[in-house]
Amino acid sequence: xxxxxxxxxEIEAEFPRYPTRRAVCIDAMKIxxxxxxxxxxxxxxxxxxxxxxSLDELDGVATFYNLLFRKPVGRHVVLLCDSVxxxxxxxxxLRERLCSKLGARxxxxxxxxxxxxxxxxxxxxxxxAPAMMVDEDLHRDLDPxxxxxxxxxxx
Amino acid sequence: xxxxxxxxxxxxxxxxxxxxxEAVGGYQGMRRVLRMDPRExxxxxxxxxxxxxxxxxxPTGMKWSFVPMGPDAPHPKYLICNADEMEPxxxxxxxxLEATPHQLIEGMSxxxxxxxxxxxxxxxxxxxxxxxxxxxKALAEACEARYLxxxxxxxxxxxxxxxxxxxxxxxxxxxxxLLNALEGKRANPRTKPPFPQVSGLFGKPSIxxxxxTLCTLPHIVNNGAEWFKKLSRTADGGTKLxxxxxxxxxxxxxxxxxxxxxxxxxxxxxxxxxxxLRFRGLLPGGASTDFLTEEHLDxxxxxxxxxxxxxRMGTGTMIVLDDKTCPVGMVWNLEKFFAQESCxxxxxxxxxLNWTERTLRALEEGRGxxxxxxxxxxxxxxxxxxxxxxxxxxxxxxxxxxxxKYFREDFERHIHDKRCPWK
Ligand SMILES: Cc1cc2nc3c(=O)[nH]c(=O)nc-3n(C[C@H](O)[C@H](O)[C@H](O)COP(=O)(O)O)c2cc1C
Ligand code: SF4
Ligand code: FES
Numbered sequence: 001x002x003x004x005x006x007x008x009x010e011i012e013a014e015f016p017r018y019p020t021r022r023a024v025c026i027d028a029m030k031i032x033x034x035x036x037x038x039x040x041x042x043x044x045x046x047x048x049x050x051x052x053x054s055l056d057e058l059d060g061v062a063t064f065y066n067l068l069f070r071k072p073v074g075r076h077v078v079l080l081c082d083s084v085x086x087x088x089x090x091x092x093x094l095r096e097r098l099c100s101k102l103g104a105r106x107x108x109x110x111x112x113x114x115x116x117x118x119x120x121x122x123x124x125x126x127x128x129a130p131a132m133m134v135d136e137d138l139h140r141d142l143d144p145x146x147x148x149x150x151x152x153x154x155x
Numbered sequence: 156x157x158x159x160x161x162x163x164x165x166x167x168x169x170x171x172x173x174x175x176x177e178a179v180g181g182y183q184g185m186r187r188v189l190r191m192d193p194r195e196x197x198x199x200x201x202x203x204x205x206x207x208x209x210x211x212x213x214p215t216g217m218k219w220s221f222v223p224m225g226p227d228a229p230h231p232k233y234l235i236c237n238a239d240e241m242e243p244x245x246x247x248x249x250x251x252l253e254a255t256p257h258q259l260i261e262g263m264s265x266x267x268x269x270x271x272x273x274x275x276x277x278x279x280x281x282x283x284x285x286x287x288x289x290x291x292k293a294l295a296e297a298c299e300a301r302y303l304x305x306x307x308x309x310x311x312x313x314x315x316x317x318x319x320x321x322x323x324x325x326x327x328x329x330x331x332x333l334l335n336a337l338e339g340k341r342a343n344p345r346t347k348p349p350f351p352q353v354s355g356l357f358g359k360p361s362i363x364x365x366x367x368t369l370c371t372l373p374h375i376v377n378n379g380a381e382w383f384k385k386l387s388r389t390a391d392g393g394t395k396l397x398x399x400x401x402x403x404x405x406x407x408x409x410x411x412x413x414x415x416x417x418x419x420x421x422x423x424x425x426x427x428x429x430x431x432l433r434f435r436g437l438l439p440g441g442a443s444t445d446f447l448t449e450e451h452l453d454x455x456x457x458x459x460x461x462x463x464x465x466x467r468m469g470t471g472t473m474i475v476l477d478d479k480t481c482p483v484g485m486v487w488n489l490e491k492f493f494a495q496e497s498c499x500x501x502x503x504x505x506x507x508l509n510w511t512e513r514t515l516r517a518l519e520e521g522r523g524x525x526x527x528x529x530x531x532x533x534x535x536x537x538x539x540x541x542x543x544x545x546x547x548x549x550x551x552x553x554x555x556x557x558x559x560k561y562f563r564e565d566f567e568r569h570i571h572d573k574r575c576p577w578k
Contacts, residue, residue, distance in 0.1 A: 017317045019357055023357075027320075030320070064341040064498075065321075065322035065323050066324055067321075079282070083442070084442055084489055085243070087484075087485070089402070121243065121325060121496070122241060122243040124240050124246040124249045126245070126398075126406070127408060138284075
């Protein structure tokens with residue numbers, strides 16, 4: 001599916017903010033991901049063309065960044081902080097519970113396509129560790145029960 | 156006790172909007188500097204002894220003095236706010252971004268005027284969604300009030316300011332990696348020289364400054380260098396956002412005089428260890444700083460004193476280790492982070508860190524062998540400053556080398572017992 005008019009408009013709206021087109025590429029990939037959940041080979045080609053970049057160059061950028069998904073993800077993305085303060089405060093138990101509840105390991109998507117579970121670097125909520133994000137929401141002061149409950153709100 | 160940076164943080168967690176910010180004197184500093192010569196502003200910040208709050212503590216006024224000034228200087232010049240905050244254990248910039256975005260915008264405008272930049276970017280980590288919303292709102296308010304844009308306050312000075320949200324990688328916080336990321340490239344670092352002050356973003360003179368550093372500027376401008384110096388108990392001026400996480404009674408974040416001691420932070424502000432736990436050590440300022448232990452509790456937290464004690468103040472948010480948590484496990488967690496975030500540019504870093512991570516994992520899983528500790532020590536030497544392109548690798552060596560020193564017996568027990576004694 002080629003870039004929609006809306007995606008294109010949003011990407012072009014970024015142009016005046018940078019002196020080169022290429023500088024827009026991360027924003028552009030984030031825009032497409034916001035609309036489609038992930039960035040397919042085809043989307044990548046369309047973006048490369050719009051920004052006058054080679055496909056290899058753009059893919060090199062895409063694969064460098066943790067929050068750009070080059071594979072399909074579930075309806076909701078769970079980012080579980082695995083950095084040091086959360087580790088001290090009970091990350092291992094949290095991960096075990098979420099993995100067993102979801103029937104998915106880190107990096108995997110549930111069979112029903114509802115959740116993708118990913119590890120993430122320190123979320124800057126260390127005084128309320130352990131922490132995770134679900135889509136755009138931060139959840140703090142978690143324990144396995146609270147984490148499990150929090151997921152109930154994402155259908 | 157004065158708390159210039161956080162005094163207007165709202166208790167209900169909402170942001171201070173433009174009207175509320177102006178009601179408490181907001182944007183007065185910016186009005187004031189626009190009547191000053193840029194060199195005068197640079198001198199004021201030099202006199203204040205302000206040192207960068209991003210971790211390295213470089214003197215801010217001195218950094219600005221390398222930017223070419225005058226009619227022949229290349230343009231546009233850029234002022235960039237480093238709001239990447241991905242150092243594990245660090246949660247200080249988030250507060251300033253969410254609670255007082257206008258304070259940051261004003262600070263950035265002051266810095267931009269001092270180096271005569273006409274474009275500014277806020278480089279924000281992608282996960283800080285709430286910060287992004289509030290910054291967008293504050294930027295819109297400031298543009299509407301014509302505090303940003305063309306001919307600000309009729310001074311003839313124009314400044315554009317943009318928010319860039321990142322796509323996640325620790326290396327984006329490294330100054331030159333950040334510049335590459337903003338140009339739409341992989342966040343590999345750049346060779347220096349040329350230094351960014353001379354040839355940075357898009358090849359133009361650029362300054363990169365931490366959020367907290369920039370937020371202090373309106374206060375220095377309004378109250379003067381002497382006032383700023385007096386906020387501190389030591390020779391590094393100002394207040395500092397300090398924090399504590401781990402198994403202390405009250406984890407949190409506090410603005411206090413620079414030079415508040417480790418003991419005060421740990422015992423008074425964080426309330427000491429939780430019931431039944433003993434203090435073993437702490438990383439004073441994020442993942443890439445050396446452990447301090449009991450013997451260092453009376454060290455004042457400033458750049459100079461913590462360095463003298465064999466560590467670095469770093470970001471000033473400490474991570475506390477208790478006696479029911481395995482120090483080897485903790486260091487393994489840290490080195491896994493560094494190995495994962497290494498950009499792969501230099502051999503000691505990517506290959507050394509992979510190896511370090513695997514060795515620590517083996518120790519934790521009861522597969523440690525005689526000689527492992529010597530090899531780990533060698534890796535910290537291999538990644539010492541000067542052997543790699545950027546400070547990620549030397550940073551990774553800090554918690555490991557100090558853990559090997561202070562918790563040596565715990566490492567040895569892992570080898571002799573063939574298991575982790577904490578499991
Ligand atoms: C791997 C790495 C990550 C860094 N991450 C950050 C960061 O997230 N925020 C920050 O302000 N500085 C970070 N720094 C430090 C910056 O390179 C730079 O020194 C700092 O932004 C300068 O601002 P300051 O002088 O105001 O402290 C990082 C450094 C390294 C080596
Ligand atoms: S030290 Fe590590 S992160 Fe820094 S440039 Fe070298 S490989 Fe990349
Ligand atoms: S370590 Fe998890 S939020 Fe900082």
